[in-house]
Amino acid sequence: xxxxxxxxxxxxxxxxxxxxxxxxxxxxxxxxxxxxxxxxxxxxxxxxxxxxxxxxxxxxxx
Numbered sequence: 001x002x003x004x005x006x007x008x009x010x011x012x013x014x015x016x017x018x019x020x021x022x023x024x025x026x027x028x029x030x031x032x033x034x035x036x037x038x039x040x041x042x043x044x045x046x047x048x049x050x051x052x053x054x055x056x057x058x059x060x061x062x
Contacts, residue, residue, distance in 0.1 A: 007016040021042045054061055 003020050005018040006014060007018065009015055053059075
């Protein structure tokens with residue numbers, strides 16, 4: 001799931017547009033990991049590395 005945030009100044013000017021990806025939280029199993037909270041964040045540098053690897057190996061992305 002993608003989460004989008006807009007950081008604004010006190011004068012309502014847009015300072016930053018931020019986005020992050022995290023895993024679906026509804027896959028927890030009661031009794032096993034039901035009370036654990038976590039998010040998997042994919043950083044921009046990792047996206048670039050993955051896309052470079054895909055291009056180099058001529059893989060397909062779906």
